[in-house]
Amino acid sequence: MRSEDRMFIEAWNRTRPELLRRARRLADGHADRADDLMSATAIKALMFMRRSPDAMTDPDGFLFVVLRHVFLDSIRQQRRERAVIDDGVDVQDEQTHASGSIALSQMQRLELEEQLEGVVRAVRQLTREQRQLFGLRFVQELSYPVIAERLKVSEALVRKRVQLLRSRLRSRRQDAS
Structure with missing residues (x-):
């Protein structure tokens, strides 16, 4: 097992109960939304830890920062989706819906990665x-x-x-x- 993965797993196991409590609070008690926040947090944190393990001075605290950013990104995404919803578009048109959500998630991912790298550099x-x-x-x-x-x-x-x-x-x- 890679040392970055071990670092992530250990930090995740230590902070998971408190992360879950915070995710539930951010999701207004909705368990499914909290689970989505937790999943996105785990993926984004692991990706970043693998890319920049030397930037990690506090992996436990970093997970909380990622959770907060994931939550803020979900709020921004909801606002963007509300702004671009067109009542004239057929909701059953899966091709239009799928291509729009793929492009949006890729943009969000890039934006989040850039923000996280900037924060880590500044905090370091x-x-x-x-x-x-x-x-x-x-x-x-x-x-x-x-x-x-x-x-x-x-x-x-x-x-x-x-x-x-x-x-x-x-x-x-x-x-x-």
Whole structure:
């Protein structure tokens, strides 16, 4: 077994219960939607880990980031589909439907891969303290008061540091583009 696959399996097994809880919450309690989110997360995370194993500093946290991106992509896809639905098109025309969904999923896949690579590169350039803050706020999705308590600093300072972290990540992503 490849070391990248082993890394993925170990991280998946450690985080699966919490990932599933979060996926159900994101899917408003719909088990089938949560399962779709979990499946897409597993596939995308494994593909990325195989391509860039040296970029993985926190595989567990990375799975939560991928889940969030998969969820956001599903929301974007729903919006795009609503925007392009034409009531005059015969829904039974499988060829039209199939070719449209294949092209859309390929575009989404490319877009997601580019976004993930950009995020990983930007996070890799952060200091240890900044990566810790990134993990607490964006991976674990902890509230500002909880982060302040954990870091033993004021909530206002946490908010400011997160604001600075966001701007630093944005500028690094723009520099990379």
